[in-house]
Amino acid sequence: MIEHVYRRAKSSRAVSEVIVATDDLRVATRVNDFGGKVRLTRATHETGTDRLAEVAASLDCDVVVNVQGDEPLVDPGAIGELVAPFANDGGVQMTTLFRRIVEPAELNNPNIVKVVIDRGGYAMYFSRSPIPHVRDPRGGWPPLYRHIGLYAYRRSTLLVLAGLEPTPLERAESLEQLRALEHGHRIRAVETEHDSIGVDTPEDLERVRETAASTPL
Secondary structure: OHHHHHHHHOOOOOOOOOHHHEOHHHHHHHHHHHOOEEEOOOOOOOHHHHHHHHHOOOOOOOOOEEEEOOOOOHHHHHHHHHHHHHHHOOOOOOEEEEEEEEHHHHHOOOOOOEEEEEEOOOEEEOOOOOOOOOOOHHHHOOOOEEEEEEEEEEEEHHHHOOOOOOOOOHHHHHOOHHHHHHOOOOEEEEOOOOOOOOOOOOOHHHHHHHHHHOOOO
């Protein structure tokens, strides 16, 4: 799975270098075997953001992209969409992706994170619960969005976030992006047509295997 993630990220024109950050020697060995770049990190990190920041601290770059290792079907085009706002707006510090929910079952699936977006294109809140709650559907349904778990950061912002204590909402929802929101850091949200399957359950893994069998690296 990690090789799929690596090669898809590597094929994106929006990135200049791809590095796997892991504290697992087995993963590092596998990455070395297929010729990828890998950095062994401390095993004490609570989140992927913290692990990413350890590696980013030694890099000479402005923007860092976080592609999680459980996203083997990540589309290179989605990475391009993720980083585009940094070139167009010097005030953007962090970005992520979202897409419309089309299957009602997704609303009640806690493994599918929902997001509410403000009129300026920034995330207001992320939750594993259905949001927004529609008390009276006769008034019409607002747009319902699912979060696609890719992130990009100004390197300086990433290092600041990693230095902050985990927050109550972050711990309650087990969503590390809430640390940024609770501390007042805005997250620019970009709508994408590219979907991805995060591997959270055995059923997800089977879906990925079926799709990957017909999809080239």
